[in-house]
Amino acid sequence: MADEQWRTRRGGVGTALRTSAVWTAVTGLLADKQAARPAGADQSLRVLDLGGGTGGLAVPLAELGHEVVVVDPSPDALASLSRRSAERGVADRVTAVQGDADSLAGIVGDRLMDLVCCHGTLEVVDDPQATLVSLAGVVAPGGHLSIVAAQRLAVVLARVLAGQFTQAHQALVSDDGRWGAADPLPRRFDASALRTMVEQTGLVVEDVHGVRLFSDLVPSALIDSDADRTALLELEAAASRHPEFAFLGQLGTAVHVLART
Known part of the structure; x- marks a missing residue:
């Protein structure tokens, strides 16, 4: 589901305008978790992607060595996910499960997740607050929840x-x-309201920032080269964190919330 929500621009998950900022934040978070583990310990982390669709996020994460469970209501999307993961040689690290937020506890069981992602999905569920409660319930102690949602x-x-x-x-x-x-x-969603919703689940919000501040407004002809896309991504990253222009984050097409247990 989430894989189809946003307008596609060139590049892989780490370089495409619609995904780069979120990818950087998520992989940075996972890298920090790995660094905190004892030397010689298994560095594979458990990730759950609700509404992960065809695996736009899940497959690259599996390629980094993580174990990823994708829960999505669409059998067609999950079939595409299975084909993609097999083609990329990570089928053993990607589990596709047809379901929704109500089924998460049964799917995860006692093996809670180091990272739970809900990207481009909260906009379309029946009850966003109930979905957030279900997501929070499967985050392991010390784990994180990553929410990406369309911004007003x-x-x-x-x-x-x-x-x-x-x-x-x-x-x-x-x-x-x-x-x-x-x-x-x-x-x-408004960023402040989404933050409050996440906090009501009992999680601690660590970061809230807008993503895709300018990229959806720029004509494709102006970002036809890798250099142009890199420059725009760097501009967006700087603008979203600039101390004098924090309001620009509210203009992002999406808002990214990171919270921990």
Whole structure:
């Protein structure tokens, strides 16, 4: 599911404009966990990806040596995941399970997860808060939860730039952040509200930042080279952390929340 949510730009998960910032944060977090383990200990970590679809995140993580469980309601997406993991030689480290947030406890059992990911999925579930509670319940002690969700102000700006001022106003004032009945997403989030929702599960939020601040607004012709894409990614990373321009994070197409037990 999450693999299809965002507009695709060139590059792999680590270099594509829509995924690079999140990939960097997630792999950095996993690397820190590995470094904290005793010398000689197994460095493989357990990751659960809810709504992981065809494995855009799961397969690269498995290629790093981690054990990844993908839970998704779509049998077609999971079939594609199985083919992709086999083609990349990591089928033994990727488990595909048809299910949803309600089934997580039964799937995980006593083997809780070092990292639980929910990227591009919280927007479409029936009950986001209940889903967050289920996700938090399968995070191991010392483990982390990574949430990526569509952000409200980005679509307001996009509708304004498209000349759709009534739709922009509707997205700004509506409870669900939608611009109208034809909006393809069931809901969008404000960063502060999403942070509160995660904290209500009992987890401690460590970081909240916007991602894809500019990339979805830039014409593809202007980012046709690796150098252009690298420069834009570096600009977005700097802008999202700039102490004087923290508000820019609210304009990101998505918001990334990292929380720990």
